[in-house]
Amino acid sequence: MEYRSQKIxxxxxxxxxxxxxxxxxxxxxxxxxxxxxxxxxxxDVFPFATARAMHTNLLVLWMLLGFMGGTYYIxxxxxxxxxxxxxxxxFQLIALLAxxxxxxxxxxxxxxxxxxxxxxxxxxxxxxxxxxxxxxxNVAMTMIKxxxxxxxxxxxxxxxxxLALLYLFGIPFYRNEVIDWYYWWxxxxxxxxxxxxxxxxxxxxxxxxxxxxxxxxVVEKWLYVEIGLFLFTGIAGTGHHYYWIGAPRYWLWVGxxxxxxxxxxxxxxxxxxxxxxxxxxxxILNPLTWTYAVxxxxxxxxxxxxxxxLHTLPQINYYTHGSQVTVSHGHLAFFGAYALLNLMTFYYxxxxxxxxEVYDDRRGKFGFWTMCVAMMLMGLFFGVAGVxxxxxxxxxxxxxxxxxxxxxxxxxxxxxxxxxxxxxxLTTVTDLLTLRPAKARA
Amino acid sequence: MTKKIAFWIFLLGTLSSAVVFxxxxxxxxxxxxxxxxxxxxxxxxxxxxxxxxxxxCNDCHTILGFGAYYGPDLTRVIQRIGDEGVRFRxxxxxxxxxxxxxxxxxxxxxxxxxxxxxxxxKWVNEINNNDWPPQDSKKxxxxxxxAMVASVxxxxxxxxxxxxxCMNCHALHGTGGTFGPALDTVGRRKTTEEIEHYVKDPKSVxxxxxMPPQKELTDRELEEVAKFLSNLK
Numbered sequence: 001m002e003y004r005s006q007k008i009x010x011x012x013x014x015x016x017x018x019x020x021x022x023x024x025x026x027x028x029x030x031x032x033x034x035x036x037x038x039x040x041x042x043x044d045v046f047p048f049a050t051a052r053a054m055h056t057n058l059l060v061l062w063m064l065l066g067f068m069g070g071t072y073y074i075x076x077x078x079x080x081x082x083x084x085x086x087x088x089x090x091f092q093l094i095a096l097l098a099x100x101x102x103x104x105x106x107x108x109x110x111x112x113x114x115x116x117x118x119x120x121x122x123x124x125x126x127x128x129x130x131x132x133x134x135x136x137x138n139v140a141m142t143m144i145k146x147x148x149x150x151x152x153x154x155x156x157x158x159x160x161x162x163l164a165l166l167y168l169f170g171i172p173f174y175r176n177e178v179i180d181w182y183y184w185w186x187x188x189x190x191x192x193x194x195x196x197x198x199x200x201x202x203x204x205x206x207x208x209x210x211x212x213x214x215x216x217x218v219v220e221k222w223l224y225v226e227i228g229l230f231l232f233t234g235i236a237g238t239g240h241h242y243y244w245i246g247a248p249r250y251w252l253w254v255g256x257x258x259x260x261x262x263x264x265x266x267x268x269x270x271x272x273x274x275x276x277x278x279x280x281x282x283x284i285l286n287p288l289t290w291t292y293a294v295x296x297x298x299x300x301x302x303x304x305x306x307x308x309x310l311h312t313l314p315q316i317n318y319y320t321h322g323s324q325v326t327v328s329h330g331h332l333a334f335f336g337a338y339a340l341l342n343l344m345t346f347y348y349x350x351x352x353x354x355x356x357e358v359y360d361d362r363r364g365k366f367g368f369w370t371m372c373v374a375m376m377l378m379g380l381f382f383g384v385a386g387v388x389x390x391x392x393x394x395x396x397x398x399x400x401x402x403x404x405x406x407x408x409x410x411x412x413x414x415x416x417x418x419x420x421x422x423x424x425x426l427t428t429v430t431d432l433l434t435l436r437p438a439k440a441r442a
Numbered sequence: 443m444t445k446k447i448a449f450w451i452f453l454l455g456t457l458s459s460a461v462v463f464x465x466x467x468x469x470x471x472x473x474x475x476x477x478x479x480x481x482x483x484x485x486x487x488x489x490x491x492x493x494x495x496x497x498x499c500n501d502c503h504t505i506l507g508f509g510a511y512y513g514p515d516l517t518r519v520i521q522r523i524g525d526e527g528v529r530f531r532x533x534x535x536x537x538x539x540x541x542x543x544x545x546x547x548x549x550x551x552x553x554x555x556x557x558x559x560x561x562x563x564k565w566v567n568e569i570n571n572n573d574w575p576p577q578d579s580k581k582x583x584x585x586x587x588x589a590m591v592a593s594v595x596x597x598x599x600x601x602x603x604x605x606x607x608c609m610n611c612h613a614l615h616g617t618g619g620t621f622g623p624a625l626d627t628v629g630r631r632k633t634t635e636e637i638e639h640y641v642k643d644p645k646s647v648x649x650x651x652x653m654p655p656q657k658e659l660t661d662r663e664l665e666e667v668a669k670f671l672s673n674l675k
Contacts, residue, residue: 030512033512033544034512036543037543037544037545038545039545040535040536040539040545040548043545043546043547044547044548047498047502047547048501048502048510048512049498049499049500049501049502049510049512049547050498050501052501052502052510052512053498053501110497110498112495112496112498113495114494114495114496114497114498114499114500114501115495115500116500116501116508116509116510119498119501151445151449173492175483175488175491176474176478176480176483177478177491177505177506177562177566177569178474178477178478178506178569179471179474181506181508182467182470182474184508217445220445220448221443221444221445221448222448224445224448224449224451224452225443225448225451225452227452227456228448228451228452228453228454228455228456229451229455231452231455231456231459231460232455232456232458232459233459234459235456235459235460235462235463236459236462236463236466238463239463239466241508242470243572243574244506244507244571244572244574244575245506245507245508245569245571246474246477246478246506246569246570246571247470247473247474247477248466248469248470248473248474248477249572250466251466251470252572254462254466258459318574318576319576321507321574321575322504322507322508322509322511322515322575323511324511326511327511393577394575394576394577395576396588397576397577397582397585397588398585399577399585400513400514400515401514401542401544404544405543
């Protein structure tokens with residue numbers, strides 16, 4: 001840590017981690033509900049819908065906290081100056097957390113906007129917007145005052161502004177369900193395949209550069225090409241969500257072609273990471289952070305690239321749309337692209353903030369491998385359930401519950417994999433919050 | 443490749459995709475009005491959408507394929523189970539799903555809200571969305587007909603004839619109703635196309651016809667039943 005204000009990042013990370021744990025507990029309830037009967041009396045009070053709203057919103061909340069913390073850690077080093085206002089950073093952390101807690105409690109009492117992933121009620125949306133504006137102001141002012149622009153800063157700021165702007169499309173009430181879904185995807189798709197990719201690409205480039213000692217101009221050149229391709233394929237690729245919503249037929253072509261290209265920038269990211277590994281000039285001090293970086297690049301490619309490609313073509317998507325195949329892709333992609341990226345950032349920044357040069361990574365390694373293996377298995381079993389559902393319900397036309405009864409076994413296995421994932425996560429969280437220096441190795 | 447070229451790749455890539463996307467967005471807005479029958483969105487449909495959102499239905503069910511996957515898709519729910527089926531399931535899920543191993547919460551929606559939701563689903567039912575979902579496509583036979591074809595080995599047209607109530611009025615080989623004419627040799631008099639036309643709208647052929655138009659048959663069912671009947675000679 002070179003600048004005092006970087007310390008604020010620690011509290012963003014520390015706030016994000018327990019939320020991640022809570023997300024998994026709710027996930028277990030969801031998998032349980034798919035496999036066994038939850039009695040009517042419990043369903044009436046705590047339905048699947050409420051738990052699902054919590055599961056997904058916790059994901060968004062902890063990941064955004066991670067991105068913001070990551071930003072507050074990176075920006076001082078990139079601009080070679082302190083954060084514009086530490087007080088604003090604190091205010092914004094507390095505001096976001098308070099909004100999150102109120103929203104979660106609100107869901108329990110049925111206070112919701114009622115649109116998947118955008119359940120946060122409209123009055124709270126305003127608080128989110130104010131928080132986002134404060135954040136952007138703080139980051140932008142730091143950069144403007146320092147006036148030492150780099151591609152990493154530009155990408156980061158661009159991604160964050162884009163992220164905030166898109167959120168606005170999720171706030172209005174749309175009278176037409178078709179138009180509703182049309183703009184719903186401006187938030188969801190353009191976040192995860194646009195704005196979030198920009199933010200992660202910038203964070204990833206920063207960590208890669210710092211860890212490998214590869215020169216800035218090389219890293220930033222790759223960064224430009226990658227984000228260019230991410231946005232080229234990602235923006236028009238939104239069309240793969242417009243096949244069956246009542247939008248014009250040309251979206252089958254536009255969505256199919258652009259999204260078939262979506263794996264390209266991810267492959268590029270993978271190649272570029274591998275090349276930096278080869279050409280690294282600095283000694284890797286903390287192998288676990290490095291494992292996270294490489295793991296993230298590979299998992300990102302599998303979960304988002306391969307799994308996304310598998311069911312993005314209209315001919316296949318006609319049968320897999322809105323089935324557990326989507327769930328399989330969602331879990332692998334979010335974990336691979338964003339959970340691992342955030343955890344990599346935590347493992348990079350938290351030891352530095354604590355002043356630990358080389359940390360003891362024995363527990364962390366166990367956590368990493370347990371989570372990665374458990375999530376891969378979950379992805380595969382969700383996928384098996386999804387293929388069964390597509391075939392039985394959609395191809396054979398045998399009815400929803402008939403298909404569900406064949407999927408029960410696989411959802412039950414997912415439930416048990418969830419416990420393995422939880423064990424890995426609890427180890428990781430404990431490790432991150434109680435990092436200690438490694439004993440000198442003989 | 444220099445950093446400058448890389449920057450241009452970024453700029454052109456982003457802008458070209460954004461231009462395509464925004465242009466198509468503009469066009470989509472115009473076309474959606476027709477594809478979704480936007481002129482039929484009245485206050486009840488909107489109230490139904492609000493109720494649908496108020497009770498967070500979409501976090502268990504999908505609609506147009508989006509949402510959660512815990513309950514069945516609702517895009518063609520009206521076609522599948524009808525107004526009354528929807529009403530009963532929302533009003534008394536504890537009865538509707540008493541024997542199911544998966545339950546639906548009773549959200550205590552008012553009768554007015556339920557009626558609004560039915561109006562909303564009726565409107566959604568008619569959206570022209572490239573014939574999704576496949577299980578509710580009008581290009582396929584119903585589940586009962588498929589089962590008959592598979593288990594009894596009858597032709598698809600015969601399955602439609604038996605399961606869609608044709609035999610309440612018409613007879614074959616002396617079995618069936620007597621309200622309408624027996625159809626044992628109908629194929630001698632009419633072609634497949636003529637039968638298809640007649641079944642769809644009897645009065646357009648014979649103004650005195652008593653037979654009601656068979657509107658609930660899917661395109662595939664109509665085609666199969668006409669093929670079956672035209673072969674009876």
